[in-house]
Amino acid sequence: MIVTTAQLFKIAYGKYAIGAYNINNLEQTVGLFQGNVQSKAPFIIQLSRGARKYTDKRYLEAMIRTSQDVFPEAIFAVHLDHGDEQTCYDCIASGFYSSVMIDASHEPFEKNAEITKRVVDKAHARGVSVEAELGMLGGVEEDIVGNVCLTDPAEAKTFVEMTKCDSLAVAIGTSHGAYKFKAEPGKKFGLHFEVIEAIQKLLPGYPMVMHGSSSVPKDEVDRINKAGGKMQETSGVPEGDFLPAAKLGVCKVNIDTDGRLVWTRVHREFFRDHPEKFDLRDPGKVYIEEYAKMMAHKNQALGSAGQLDDVRAKLGKK
Ligand code: G3H
Ligand code: 13P
Ligand code: ZN
Numbered sequence: 001m002i003v004t005t006a007q008l009f010k011i012a013y014g015k016y017a018i019g020a021y022n023i024n025n026l027e028q029t030v031g032l033f034q035g036n037v038q039s040k041a042p043f044i045i046q047l048s049r050g051a052r053k054y055t056d057k058r059y060l061e062a063m064i065r066t067s068q069d070v071f072p073e074a075i076f077a078v079h080l081d082h083g084d085e086q087t088c089y090d091c092i093a094s095g096f097y098s099s100v101m102i103d104a105s106h107e108p109f110e111k112n113a114e115i116t117k118r119v120v121d122k123a124h125a126r127g128v129s130v131e132a133e134l135g136m137l138g139g140v141e142e143d144i145v146g147n148v149c150l151t152d153p154a155e156a157k158t159f160v161e162m163t164k165c166d167s168l169a170v171a172i173g174t175s176h177g178a179y180k181f182k183a184e185p186g187k188k189f190g191l192h193f194e195v196i197e198a199i200q201k202l203l204p205g206y207p208m209v210m211h212g213s214s215s216v217p218k219d220e221v222d223r224i225n226k227a228g229g230k231m232q233e234t235s236g237v238p239e240g241d242f243l244p245a246a247k248l249g250v251c252k253v254n255i256d257t258d259g260r261l262v263w264t265r266v267h268r269e270f271f272r273d274h275p276e277k278f279d280l281r282d283p284g285k286v287y288i289e290e291y292a293k294m295m296a297h298k299n300q301a302l303g304s305a306g307q308l309d310d311v312r313a314k315l316g317k318k
Pocket of ligand 3: 176254
């Protein structure tokens with residue numbers, strides 16, 4: 001069942017966070033549904049502009065629609081990840097998306113607010129909710145290579161009041177991709193909980209979103225390298241930080257890179273161990289299973305595992 005992102009946030013706020021997972025192909029879609037249904041978790045499917053361009057965006061929609069029939073017990077929202085204004089309008093008009101993200105965080109405050117407000121007006125008229133971003137994460141955001149610039153809590157309050165956006169992606173020290181934290185002398189390492197706390201004080205009950213939340217597990221990187229990969233030593237967001245962040249109002253936690261690492265590990269190991277094989281379905285099956293396991297593991301850390309019956313009951317009461 002597709003629900004609105006706002007419905008999920010209302011139920012989860014202050015208790016746990018909903019995993020927002022990116023998909024690009026069939027194997028990811030099946031693994032995503034299997035893992036979330038098995039761990040009884042509500043979830044958010046994220047489609048990036050890159051995913052929509054990879055083949056034809058209609059395949060993504062068709063796979064999600066089919067998954068609804070295959071997994072009738074699943075409760076989830078469909079979200080555009082890191083949209084520009086035009087892509088937001090396209091998704092709003094399609095009638096398929098629960099929510100869109102307008103990412104104008106690379107623009108100065110006033111321009112960001114102006115663009116976000118235009119998208120909010122169009123989205124709300126069609127019952128779609130809007131995630132905006134204020135501050136800048138490090139790493140690559142689609143075409144944008146940004147420097148880290150933490151969200152200013154007072155600005156966050158003004159921005160939300162000005163734009164009426166439904167949730168806000170906040171820059172709290174994370175960045176996209178596999179290479180997140182670099183220990184540098186005199187620099188704070190890890191999540192800036194004080195920023196989340198300050199925003200919650202100014203905007204109580206308001207849902208925050210944490211991007212760049214992959215944990216880039218060391219054993220995953222080691223396995224990739226042992227199977228011929230050449231990844232550098234790295235670290236990501238500790239999974240133990242998810243729940244404390246959720247208690248402070250982070251309702252959505254975005255994870256993409258960790259799923260890519262699972263894909264790389266599975267395929268590198270598979271062809272190393274079975275050099276005679278060439279049927280794409282053989283590693284595909286392993287990947288589906290491993291991606292499903294990753295989902296279940298993440299949901300446990302987010303606190304969303306086991307919440308499905310409660311979510312269903314609460315949605316039913318409305
Ligand atoms: O934050 C970006 C997401 O990981 C999506 O990445 O643009 O390569 O699909 P992508
Ligand atoms: P990661 O690169 O840490 O998985 O972040 C994904 C993300 O923020 C998608 O919007
Ligand atoms: Zn992101």
